[in-house]
Amino acid sequence: MVTGDMAAALAFYRRLGLEAPEGVEGQDHVEAVGPGGIRVAWDSEELIASITPDGEPAGEGRVGLAFLCDGPEGVDRTYAELTAAGHPGEKEPWDAFWGQRYALVRDPDGNTVSLFAPLG
Template sequence: MTTSTPRFDAIGMTVADMAASLAFYRRLGLDIAADADTAPHAEAPLPGGLRLMWDTYDTARAIDPDWTPPQAGAPTGLAFACADPAEVDKVYAALTDAGYQGDKAPWDAFWGQRYAVVRDPDGHGVDLFAPLER
């Protein structure tokens, strides 16, 4: 008899507006099919074989009728590595100029990174970072 160990495979998020959420993550470079905007479930491949998945609130309620949306600013957060400190500034500016909420403007963090935080349409914090040049 063989036993197996579960393998970490995906990160799932529940979203109020699929098209709005996917538009945000496309701006961060994720490859998401255009027809996913109207789907109840969407996925994007991530480096290393992981996937990022989105489900609509209606999908969550179909699975669990008692499900309720998380509070805005829930602890779920994702982090995107940028090529360099200038890219952190550029991506932050592009997202906030597009109307997304900036949570923490780019700054040189004491741990040695250029670092910023924006909120996706559902209030999830999304970190942008790059090592500071030495």
């Protein structure tokens, strides 16, 4: 993910349970290993600008992530925690027709992040 504010991005994703290393907020590239070995990486806009032909990161909303929460109440709690911390809510929690409690919030770089849990 390309980020304009590494510290804010890491704080946001730590709240969602990713174990990003501490003390790396000033670096241009940071990686975390998530559940099942999935690797998540953040690059600063400056780093991407230095390695792309036109000097600009490509596009907006360059990533889509969904986080499984601990039950429907976990969706509500996580959404409330993130929005209380200043992250914009895109859509408040609702019971989706496909059988999940679902909510949408934006990370510090404007990417939509889904929060979900099975209803039953």
